[in-house]
Amino acid sequence: MTHTILIIDDDPDVVLAIRMPLESTGYNVHEAGSHVEGMAAVDSVKPDLIILDVMMDTHTAGFQMAQELHGPDAKPEHKNIPILMVTALHQTTPLRFSPDEDYLPVQSFIEKPIDPNMLLEEVAKLLKKE
Amino acid sequence: MDSSLAASDRSHSGRRLHPTFDELCQNTRLLIGLRWVAGLSILASTMFAWAVLDISLKTLPLLFVGCAVLVYNSILYNLFNREKKTRQHVWRVTWVQVILDWAAMTVLVYLTGGITSPALIYFVIHAALSGTILVRWQVRSLAGLAILLVGLLAVLGRSGWLPHINIPELGLDNDLYKNTTYIAAVLFFFGTTIITLSELVTDRAQRLRQREQRIQHLYEARSAFMRIATHELRAPLAAGLSLMRNIEQGYTGELSPQQAAIITRVTGRLEGLTVLVDDLLALATSQEATIAQVPLERVSLRAVLEHIIERESPSAEAKRITLNTDLADDAGMTMAAASGLYIIFGNLLNNAIKYTPDGGRVDVLYRIAPSDRQAIVSITDTGMGIPAEDMPRVFDEFYRASNVKNAHIAGTGIGLPAVRMLVERFGSTINLESEEGKGTTVQVTLPLAARHSVVF
Known part of the structure; x- marks a missing residue:
């Protein structure tokens, strides 16, 4: 079965960089450029995995969206979709984090600039778990 | 000088800043602390004067004043240390304490001789302290009130409406309190001292507050910039x-x-x-x-320079700038961090190219000083130069010279501050010479490591 992956990121170049390795591996890839578009796409596309950028229109849009999808008030059908969060924060802010069920309900992180091989590894790992 | 900074200076000095909540609390705490000392010293000195020096004082009333000070201070202490402090609450405590102190001091001055009392000076001290916690009009009113109170004491004493209390041991003329010239002189000097001092203190406190606020603004701007x-x-x-x-x-x-x-x-x-x-x-x-925390090691200055020149030459070519290099053969081993040297010379060469118009010329010169202990690198451009008035500030963080900003050349103002910090870290010096419209020469002098030094 072909897995469907939804990329939510407002930078078209980053979307392209994520899309290329995923498509060449045979995944079915969809994209959304904003928080609102992304929430709509989650319901219409019904992805098996979401790749979410931490900083979009606002610096915390990604965090908010992760809360909406996996937080205590999230819909049950959303809670089962794993999230891979794309971040550039690791190196530059004192706010260092690793996946934390309570604080940030995402399953894994990948740092920008994206390394395609590492991205594929991480995606495969998350889809296998599911 | 940067025009926007000058403008903000003006707007700051025009604004009256009220003391911050923390400042109010701190100063009130200080006043309460001092008041314990003041109350106890009134009691102690009265007892001492009465029992040891045998001075004919109004002992009981003075002891009463001392006790009153301690009593109202403990009430203020309790009021002030209530759990939930609001600004309004602290303001009230501030005012009540000032009024009570003024009353206590007036009684104290009266009991120790009115216009001839040595305790008059306490008003001056208190007015100065008030200047740190109150705003200007309040301090002025208090100074006026002090002059009025002392004047009233003098007039009432002089006219006999209020019996004069004399302390003969002070050795003053018994009728001094009736001497109009003396009264006028004391009031004049007391008045001018209290007004000048309280104005000065209020002004300083005000300026400190403004400075603090400006620093706060700078920090905010800086972190916003960083984000x-x-x-x-x-x-x-x-x-x-x-x-x-x-x-x-x-x-x-x-x-x-x-x-x-x-x-x-x-x-x-x-x-x-x-x-x-x-x-x-x-x-x-x-x-x-x-x-800056990277440990220093032996680095070849010449190799770093060659690499940077190679790296920057495409941008020079793009602007048809002649990049002329003259590097001495010596490897120029210097104690530094390679990444730091790349930042220093990368920034300097990049600036030279960036601020030189198309078709200009940039010279990179690397020499070893005859003494053989120093390497000198100079980068000269035929660029827009730095206006003389901007020169003292080009090494300030986020500062950009006026002509650069007007020419809309992109930059952050963090390059040169970084350069200077690293230059200092490597024990080097940097020298900047520039003429607006003609060009700039930057010269960095680095100490060389001993040729056969042993590195542990």
């Missing part, structure tokens, strides 16, 4: 690098060996730039920057 810079500088680099890695790792099809080699080079350069951006941002965010 924007972090995102805006890194985002395009990260996107570009992500795309390059797709090509590098073959997700866009096969590459010829030559294409692959170029892609690897470009990726390398972008990675270098990412590191540079990170380092500069780190440098700007904290003075104890990461690079």
